[in-house]
Amino acid sequence: MAGEHEHRDVSGGWLRAAVFGATDGLVTNSSLIAGVGGGGGAHHTIVLTGMAGLVAGAFSMATGEYISVTTQNEAIHAEVANEKAALAQDPVGEIAELADTYIARGVSPATAKAFATELAASPKDALHVHVQEELGVDAQKLPGAWTAAISSFLSFSLGALLPLLPYLLGLSSLPVALAVSAIALMAAGALAALLTGRSPIQSGLRQLLLGALAVGATYLIGHLLGAHV
Incomplete structure (x- = not known):
């Protein structure tokens, strides 16, 4: 139909959790590996640190997403209940309130009142x-807490696994691990553009620049501490 167009999903569902979960996994484990590697950590120490970071981070991300989305949804449902009660107790006042909202947006008073009354x-x-x-939300299209949690858990795990892969494959090379991380960060940033409409x-x-700052800082700290511990 003429005039129809599509919008990106900005409701904060599984895609947002997946993209940012993967990014967090990449930055967190790349930084951990860089810090331990910069401090002269042995191969098995880096693998142990990376695996611990992957598991701990994945559960932390999933828990945080679940609690965050659940709390937000519960708050919205509570406000919906309050609005439902207000509509039942003072329908005339609520009609006037809605009409005033549309009048403030430029709708004529007669049209705004007629619409609010008919509605x-x-x-x-x-x-x-x-x-x-x-409230500025669609209470019928709220993000699912379990969907966000599972998506975040899996994506964080995948992101955290990538910088660890060279070590799991037997390569004790920090530059290789960081190169893998850099490529993955670029890809994650390009994927995030699906949500924002920015240039990939x-x-x-x-994303690469921000990740490099985190990795560089932890590498420097690990290098400095490793020389004195």
Whole structure:
């Protein structure tokens, strides 16, 4: 149909959790490996540190996502309940409130009041619109807590595994591990562009720069401490 167009998903569902989970895994384990490697850690020490970082980080990310999404959804549901009660107790006042919202956006008073009054005839639709206008969310399309948690767990694990792969394959080479991390960070940044609409190249370079800062800082600290411990 003419005039129709699609939007990217900005609701914060599984894709957001997956992209940022993978990025966190990459940056966290790349930094851990760089810090231990910079301090002169042996092959088995780096592998042990990397695996511990992968498991601990994955569970931490999943737990954080679950609690965050659950808390947000519970808060929204509580506000929806409050709005439902307000519509039942003071329908006239709520009609006037919704009409005022549209009037403030440039709709004529007569049209805004007529729309708000007609909408009130359907309690379900009225609640849906009032919640959208007053809370700025669609309560019918909230992200799933378990979906976000599982997505975050798996993506963090994958991201954290990549810089560790060379060591798991028997290569005791920090430069190789960091090169793998750099390529993966570029790819993760490009993937994040799907959410933001930015240039994949710009997003990838930005992600690489931020990751390099974290890796460089932990390498320097590991190198300095390793020389005195």
